[in-house]
Every structure is written in C-alpha cells, then in structure tokens.
Amino acid sequence: MKLEEIIRILNLKIITSEKFLNRTITGGYASDLLSDVIANAQSGNLWITMQTHINIVAVAVLKELSAIIIVNGRNPADDTIKKAEEQGVVIMCSDLPAFKLCGKLYELGIGKDN
Amino acid sequence: MNEVFSQTYEIRGNDFQNAGKVSTDIKTLLKQLGIRPEIIRKVAIACYEAEMNIVMYAKIGTMRMDIDTEKIKITVSDQGPGIADIELAMTEGYSTATQEMREMGFGAGMGLPNIKKNSDEFKIESTLGIGTKLEITIFIN
Numbered sequence: 001m002k003l004e005e006i007i008r009i010l011n012l013k014i015i016t017s018e019k020f021l022n023r024t025i026t027g028g029y030a031s032d033l034l035s036d037v038i039a040n041a042q043s044g045n046l047w048i049t050m051q052t053h054i055n056i057v058a059v060a061v062l063k064e065l066s067a068i069i070i071v072n073g074r075n076p077a078d079d080t081i082k083k084a085e086e087q088g089v090v091i092m093c094s095d096l097p098a099f100k101l102c103g104k105l106y107e108l109g110i111g112k113d114n
Numbered sequence: 115m116n117e118v119f120s121q122t123y124e125i126r127g128n129d130f131q132n133a134g135k136v137s138t139d140i141k142t143l144l145k146q147l148g149i150r151p152e153i154i155r156k157v158a159i160a161c162y163e164a165e166m167n168i169v170m171y172a173k174i175g176t177m178r179m180d181i182d183t184e185k186i187k188i189t190v191s192d193q194g195p196g197i198a199d200i201e202l203a204m205t206e207g208y209s210t211a212t213q214e215m216r217e218m219g220f221g222a223g224m225g226l227p228n229i230k231k232n233s234d235e236f237k238i239e240s241t242l243g244i245g246t247k248l249e250i251t252i253f254i255n
C-alpha cells in the first residue's frame with residue numbers, strides 16, 4: 001500500500017514532503033523511544049509516535065522510513081518541519097491516539113504479513 | 115590490513131539540532147561504496163547510538179571510520195565525564211539521561227547494548243573526568 005492511499009481513509013493531515021506520497025508502506029512501528037525505533041523499525045515502515053521534536057527526522061532518514069505519523073492531535077515543532085522538508089521526510093498528523101490509529105492501520109492490512 | 119578508506123567526523127556535545135548527521139553521512143558514504151545493506155544497517159545503528167551518547171553526555175568527540183576489504187572499524191572518542199561503572203552502563207535499561215532527554219525519547223538505556231549487539235567486535239574504555247572511547251568492528255563478509 002502507498003502513503004497516498006491511507007491519507008483519506010484515516011483522515012491524516014500532511015505536514016511535510018507532500019511530493020513523496022507515492023512511497024510504499026512496508027509495515028509499521030509504534031514507539032516513543034528513539035533507540036527502540038533505531039534498533040527495530042524496518043525500512044519503509046510507518047512510524048507512529050507522540051514525539052514532535054527535531055531528532056525524529058534523523059531517525060526517519062537513517063531508517064529510511066516511509067513516513068512519521070504524529071498522534072494525539074500533536075503538531076511537530078517548527079524546526080522539525082523545516083528539517084523534514086530539507087531531508088524529504090514525510091510527516092503526517094492524526095487526532096487519534098496511537099492504539100486506535102495502529103488498529104486502523106492493521107485493519108487496512110499494514111503490518112499483517114511482516 | 116590494506117587501508118582502502120578512512121574518514122573522521124566531529125560531534126559536538128549538546129548539539130541536538132544536528133544530532134544524527136554524522137551517522138546519516140556515514141550511511142550515505144557506505145551506500146556509495148557499495149557495501150551490502152545488512153552491513154550498512156548494523157553500522158548505522160552503532161554509529162547513531164555512539165553519536166547520540168556524545169551529544170547527550172560529552173563535551174565534544176570524534177568518530178573515525180576505517181574501511182578495508184574485510185571490515186569497517188568505527189573509533190569513537192570523546193572528551194567528557196567518562197563512565198564510572200562500565201558494566202552497569204552496558205546493562206539494558208540503565209540510563210542517567212535527564213528528564214528533558216527522556217521526554218524527547220532518549221534514555222531507554224538501549225544505546226550501548228545495541229552497539230554491542232550490532233558489532234562483531236566491541237571495546238569500551240573510559241576514564242572518569244577525561245572521556246570515553248569505543249572501538250566497533252563490523253566484518254564485511
């Protein structure tokens with residue numbers, strides 16, 4: 001599944017790197033601990049998190065994640081947005097809490113076979 | 115050991131704005147050199163965690179990468195507080211990260227254990243009040 005396919009279904013707000021929404025999603029990883037994501041997320045994963053600060057961008061670049069979804073109606077900091085645009089990192093926001101969003105992603109089939 | 119490539123990077127303590135840049139640059143370089151993806155993944159995890167530890171705990175440090183036909187060696191040295199009890203620091207879950215760092219998602223106490231897990235050879239030395247040195251070796255084949 002591609003990023004652009006989940007946006008409407010899940011009512012996600014696109015914050016950065018709109019031109020990369022044709023990226024393929026390879027599954028997902030939900031965590032607020034950066035070392036955990038660095039160790040365990042796979043390339044192409046969606047990252048579901050409450051973290052909003054600039055350091056999430058480097059994690060997404062290094063792990064080649066398809067996008068970061070910030071949950072609970074939180075918004076990324078201004079310097080996070082700027083860096084994410086520079087580095088081609090897609091950031092999207094959801095009003096849902098992490099558990100509900102993950103459930104919906106799973107229902108769509110994301111992460112079921114990996 | 116026939117030296118093929120060597121590069122040194124500087125990392126500044128407390129510089130959260132640029133944190134992760136050195137690891138990202140190293141990863142880009144290894145891709146250009148045609149290193150296999152599973153090797154690059156291990157190097158990237160080890161470098162990121164070593165880089166973040168300098169940003170979080172030290173004043174300043176360097177990361178030197180030496181590549182030959184057999185292995186990638188990463189030498190990380192910093193000027194900083196040093197580590198009093200290395201065995202404790204290597205324990206998963208142990209962290210002295212500040213509340214502020216924890217709110218940012220650091221301080222899981224996973225960095226050093228994950229560096230070791232992703233290395234084929236790993237050495238750590240530290241002197242209190244002077245600094246810390248890591249030697250990480252990952253074989254290419």
Ligand SMILES: Nc1ncnc2c1ncn2[C@@H]1O[C@H](COP(=O)(O)OP(=O)(O)OP(=O)(O)O)[C@@H](O)[C@H]1O
Binds near residue numbers: 167168192221227
């Ligand atoms: N370069 C260093 N200088 C001084 N102390 C260090 C250094 N690296 C690690 N430490 C000490 O060792 C502890 C454990 O390090 P480790 O990287 O495993 O976890 P962390 O940095 O606390 O959390 P995480 O890496 O999961 O964000 C640190 O909390 C810190 O007390």
Ligand SMILES: [Mg+2]
Binds near residue numbers: 163166167226
């Ligand atoms: Mg650490």
